[in-house]
Amino acid sequence: MxxxxxxxxxxxxxxxxxxxxxxxxxxxxxxxxxxxxxxxxxxxxxxxxxxxxxxxxxxxxxxxxxxxxxxxxxxxxxxxxxxxxxxxxxxxxxxxxxxxxASALKAAELFAGISDATHDRLGEIARREERPSGSVLYEIGDATDDLYILESGRVDFQIGRDERTSAAGFVLNKGEVFGWAALLAGQPRRIARAVCLEDSVLLRLSGEQTLQILEADPAAGYAVMRKLASLITRQLTTPTGK
Ligand code: FES
The missing domain is CATH 2.102.10.10 (Rieske [2Fe-2S] iron-sulphur domain)
Known part of the structure; x- marks a missing residue:
């Protein structure tokens, strides 16, 4: 807090x-x-x-x-x-x-409703990063190793390549998760570029460690995967920063 x-x-x-x-x-x-x-x-x-x-x-x-x-x-x-x-x-x-x-992890819709113990374990692996305006969080083609939760600031996404990039067209709110391809099998590379539009604070979680924590708590894992499926479905109409 x-x-x-x-x-x-x-x-x-x-x-x-x-x-x-x-x-x-x-x-x-x-x-x-x-x-x-x-x-x-x-x-x-x-x-x-x-x-x-x-x-x-x-x-x-x-x-x-x-x-x-x-x-x-x-x-x-x-x-x-x-x-x-x-x-x-x-x-x-x-x-x-x-x-x-409140902490962005507590505010994250993706992790809402899971047990306090699993929340605490996720909190232990979350790394807090302060990034200045203009900094690039990841580029198209980068490895999908981590997922991010926005604590404050704004992040913009661009899809495509080189001069043919275009804005993905959405603004994230606090607690929103992006870079969620880190939780998916068969998605080893980023398909969007993520850039801070202003000074931003993020929580960064290793996708591999997050999955291990969720596997140890099947109820939480099931709840998170259902929310992730709904998040992906929602964002399919507005391509986002995977
Ligand atoms: S910018 Fe506010 S409604 Fe479009």
Whole structure:
């Protein structure tokens, strides 16, 4: 868990919102609705657009670019939006607003619902890496040795080769897993290039060790493989960073 100071509560207009840049260059949106404050990712999950430039009526947040909308109390997608907002637990202490972050491993959908003991074993093999904006995590053709969980920042994916590369067209949220080919048989090489779009923090897990841990806990292994199958199916319509 980490706690990050964002702003003073007096800086947020009543039933209004504002984005702030915190350590590492990450943008966080703070909104007020009645007597409550909410904290979300400051950049639209669709494209690289600041949500603070959008519209907020005290209940629904609208991105001005393509009009995706979210319920401000939950971050759930409304109407056209195809993805929810990443939310942060908020703590207001003497007029100062902080966001509290759980570990990315705990937030990872792929590992949700598995036993605490197996979670702890995965935590032991996870290596935390801080990577500057622009750094390349892997190239097309690299070995699929590790999988990654995004703790903060943004990662972009390109598929294809040389000048014919093209954006894979998605943005990852905290807890999302990529490089999951490390868990698959018969996928020894990357088919995408992964690059940090801003300063990012990642958890990196050896695919081989992760599989060994899951094999020792068949219930967890089954749950993870079912989620992985669903993740792959979902991403087949939007090719991603395997
Ligand atoms: S960039 Fe926000 S909806 Fe498209």
């Amino acid at each position: 980490s706690k990050i100071h964002v702003c003073k509560s007096s800086e947020i207009p009543a039933d209004g919102m504002k984005t702030f840049e915190v350590a590492g260059g990450r943008k966080i949106l703070i909104a007020n609705a009645g007597s409550n404050f909410y904290a979300y990712q400051g950049i639209c999950p669709h494209q690289d657009v600041c949500l603070g430039e959008g519209f907020f009526d005290g209940a629904v947040l609208t991105c001005h670019q393509h009009l995706w909308q979210w319920d401000i109390t939950t971050g759930a997608a409304v109407g056209l939006a195809e993805a929810p907002l990443e939310s942060y637990q908020i703590d207001v202490v003497e007029g100062e607003i902080f966001v509290v972050q």
